[in-house]
Amino acid sequence: MNRIILHVDMDAFFAAVEQRDHPQYRGKPVIVGADPKEGRGRGVVSTCSYEARKFGVHSALPISQAFKLCPQGIYVHPNGKLYKQVSQEILDIFYEFTDAVEPISIDEAFLDVTGSTKLFGNGEEIAKMIKKRICEKERLTASVGMAPNKYLAKIASDLEKPDGLVIVKPDQIQDFLKPLDISRLWGAGKKTEQTLHKMGINTIGDLAKFPKDILNKKLGKMGGHFYNLAHGIDDRPVFYNSDIKSVSNEHTFNKDVLDEDTLLKTLLQLSEKVGYRLRKKDLKGKTIHLKLRYSNFSTITRNKTLPEAVDSTQVLFQTIKQLFEKNYQTGRRVRLLGIGISGFGNVKARQLSLFDRNSKRNDKLDKLQDMLIDRFGKKIVSRAESLKKDK
Numbered sequence: 001m002n003r004i005i006l007h008v009d010m011d012a013f014f015a016a017v018e019q020r021d022h023p024q025y026r027g028k029p030v031i032v033g034a035d036p037k038e039g040r041g042r043g044v045v046s047t048c049s050y051e052a053r054k055f056g057v058h059s060a061l062p063i064s065q066a067f068k069l070c071p072q073g074i075y076v077h078p079n080g081k082l083y084k085q086v087s088q089e090i091l092d093i094f095y096e097f098t099d100a101v102e103p104i105s106i107d108e109a110f111l112d113v114t115g116s117t118k119l120f121g122n123g124e125e126i127a128k129m130i131k132k133r134i135c136e137k138e139r140l141t142a143s144v145g146m147a148p149n150k151y152l153a154k155i156a157s158d159l160e161k162p163d164g165l166v167i168v169k170p171d172q173i174q175d176f177l178k179p180l181d182i183s184r185l186w187g188a189g190k191k192t193e194q195t196l197h198k199m200g201i202n203t204i205g206d207l208a209k210f211p212k213d214i215l216n217k218k219l220g221k222m223g224g225h226f227y228n229l230a231h232g233i234d235d236r237p238v239f240y241n242s243d244i245k246s247v248s249n250e251h252t253f254n255k256d257v258l259d260e261d262t263l264l265k266t267l268l269q270l271s272e273k274v275g276y277r278l279r280k281k282d283l284k285g286k287t288i289h290l291k292l293r294y295s296n297f298s299t300i301t302r303n304k305t306l307p308e309a310v311d312s313t314q315v316l317f318q319t320i321k322q323l324f325e326k327n328y329q330t331g332r333r334v335r336l337l338g339i340g341i342s343g344f345g346n347v348k349a350r351q352l353s354l355f356d357r358n359s360k361r362n363d364k365l366d367k368l369q370d371m372l373i374d375r376f377g378k379k380i381v382s383r384a385e386s387l388k389k390d391k
C-alpha cells in the first residue's frame with residue numbers, strides 16, 4: 001500500500017513570527033539576525049521575509065552584506081524563546097492528525113498520515129486542514145508537500161513556497177522528478193554534481209536514464225542511492241517517538257459560538273475522535289483535559305483525573321461535559337474547544353470497568369463505531385448527530 005507522507009515547512013519562519021506580532025513590519029523587508037551596525041556589523045542573517053529576499057538577502061549571508069543590499073530593511077534581533085514556543089504549538093497541531101511526526105528542525109517536520117485518512121479524509125484534505133489550523137491558530141503560513149515518501153514530499157514542499165501545497169501522486173513521480181535540477185538530489189555534494197555534469201547529466205530526468213551498474217561504476221557506493229532517488233524510491237520510515245504522552249483534538253469555530261447545544265455537540269464530536277484514536281492505539285488514560293477559549297482569546301484549561309483509566313467515548317464525553325458545565329461562563333462566546341487525555345501509565349489490558357453498568361454497552365457501541373469508521377470513513381456515523389434528539 002502506498003504511504004501518505006507530508007513534509008511541512010513554515011514560510012520565512014522567524015521573520016513571519018515577527019511580522020505577525022508587529023503589524024508595522026508586514027509587507028516590508030524584515031531581516032532577522034545579527035545587528036547590522038550600519039553595515040559594519042558581524043554575524044549573519046538567520047532568515048528574512050520574502051519582501052527582503054527580492055533584494056538578494058538570504059539565510060547565512062553576512063549581515064554587513066545584507067545591509068548593503070537592503071539598507072532600508074527592518075533589522076530584528078532573534079527571539080529564540082518565542083520561536084521555540086511557536087514551533088511547539090505547531091507540533092501540537094500535527095499531533096492532532098497523527099502520532100507519526102518526525103520533527104526535522106525548528107520549523108519543519110515529516111508526518112505519516114497513512115493511518116489517519118479514515119478519521120480526517122484523504123491526504124490532500126489532511127494537508128489542507130493542517131495549513132488551515134496553522135493559519136487559524138498561529139496566524140502563520142506553511143508550505144506542504146505530499147507524496148508517497150519523504151524524499152519526494154520534502155522536494156514538493158519547497159516548490160511553491162510561500163503558502164504552497166504540492167501533491168505528488170504515485171503515478172506522477174517520474175514526470176515530477178524529470179525537470180528538476182540535480183542539486184535536488186539528497187546527499188549530492190559539489191563533487192558528485194561535477195561528476196554528473198561531466199556525464200551530461202543536468203536534471204534528475206537525465207540521471208534516471210542511466211542503468212544502475214553504470215552509476216555504481218561512476219559514483220561508487222552512492223550509485224545505488226542516486227539511482228533510487230532518480231526513480232523516486234525512498235523507503236525510509238517517518239521516525240517518531242511511539243511513547244505517546246497524550247491524545248488530543250481541538251476545534252476552532254468559524255464564527256464564535258454562544259449556543260450551548262452546539263458547544264456540547266462539538267465536545268461530543270471531539271470525544272469521538274479522541275476515543276477512536278485511543279482505541280486504535282490500545283491506550284487508556286486517566287486524566288481528561290478541557291480547553292476553552294473565549295472570543296477575546298482568554299483561555300482556560302481544566303482537567304479531571306478518574307479513578308481508573310478509560311478509552312470509552314461515552315466516559316470521555318461525560319467527564320468533559322462535567323468539566324465544561326462547571327467552568328463555562330454562560331453567555332460568553334466561545335472561539336475554540338479542545339479535549340485531551342493523558343495519564344496512560346501501563347494500562348493496556350481491557351479490564352471490566354468499575355465505572356458503571358453501561359460500560360459493556362458502551363464498549364460495544366465504541367467497537368461498532370470504530371468498525372464503521374474503519375470501513376466507511378469518519379462521516380458515516382456520529383453520535384453527535386443524535387445529541388439533540390436524545391435530549
Ligand code: TTP
Binds near residue numbers: 011
Ligand atoms: P528555513 O525553513 O530554512 O527558512 P525559513 O523558514 O526562514 O524560510 P522558507 O520559507 O524558505 O522555509 O529555516 C527555518 C528557520 O531556521 C528560519 O526562519 C531561521 C532559522 N535559520 C537560521 O537561523 N539560520 C539558517 O542558516 C537557516 C537556513 C535557518
Ligand code: MG
Binds near residue numbers: 009012013107
Ligand atoms: Mg521554513
